[in-house]
Amino acid sequence: MRPPSHFGYSLPLSLLLFCWLTMGVNVAYDGDIFTAYGFPLNWYTPSIISSGGYEIAMVRLIVDLGTYWVLAHLICKALKGLVPTPPKAGRIFQFLLWLSALISLFIGVAAFSIDPHLTFWKLNPPAPHNAAKSYFISLGLQPQPARTHQR
């Protein structure tokens, strides 16, 4: 059975969105600010013990990828009837979507590769309950580098 045609758009679109758009959370405690990224779950954080390192929670990453795919699928489904696309233009657009998604993914994986530390679920260190949190939208190619914050 052939999958509906909008799958050809939703898969690369979800990858592209995953690579470029996410949510960040700053947690302030111990006189410092620590940042984690991911939507709906934080799945990576720049390492605070190693230059260029990242902590990556694999299950959270998979949950986020799945969420992005569902959202991208819904977007494509909603747009399908609204935007008429000639077949040739559709194929070119699909190709460009895949190309940009794969390039973005490739760059992201390369940046993570300097010193990655993979975990199953937990991102270390866990924030204390009394820590102040602020959320923001992170638009830009992931991973975001560690930022040196101070209060």
Next chain:
Amino acid sequence: MAVFSETKVGTLFVVEATGNPQMVALTRTSKELFTTFIDREAKRQGLKVAINASFTDLSLWDSVKIAFSNDPLDPSESKPVGEVIEEGKQIAGSSSSGKFYFSQNTCGLDRFSSGQGDPPSSSCGAVGGLAPIVVDGLPYGTTNMYSSGVPPGAPVTGDVDPKYQKYLVQKSNAMFTALEGRGATVGKVAVGYSSAKHKLKLVIEADGDAKGIDAEKVRTMFTIDSMDNAVFMDCSNSATLWFDGKFEVKPSRHKDEYLDVAVGFK
């Protein structure tokens, strides 16, 4: 003149120095490998031992460049975290007031200190942006610990209200917790000083060492030796130790291409 000794405790390298050791902060200023830079500068300045020090930040594009090329980055492409001070002048880095520093406050005097914030600007040699182990006698760890009689409601981790401060016997710290969470095998570089014994101590574990020890055991190595100030430098596969003309521990190939800051002692 300072007397240095190097011993191996299991797979750890332990360097101790007594007799007025002098600290020198080193920053890479040309496009060369970190280890090439340390070897040359340590010999030129007559150092006995040198280790990697502050963290180094990279932009996303420089991370990608490092991942694919075998060339060292130009120092202008990487950014040390925390101030690096040599003879009262900031020679590299930026303010990192939430993290910790290790400093030799006065040239010629073997008094080393640590604290939260940027190092004193008049330091003889200092590096900032570090993780605490013991600061002015107060040990750091994964949780806050209090003496008996502490009022209820004292936080287990994170910031401590002034009303609980006098009961505090161990302070939690995120960097310490993150390092403890990585377990015994992750590379570690630590330096401490005992003002009672006038002794400097360095503990270095290579990354991936299956017989290594965790952060809490490293802390114990400092506290049982009456070290009142000790900090972790950049850890994991950044760990580097040069002793008496040769490398005992080298950083990963990627880190060798862009780390910038080292400290040495003579």
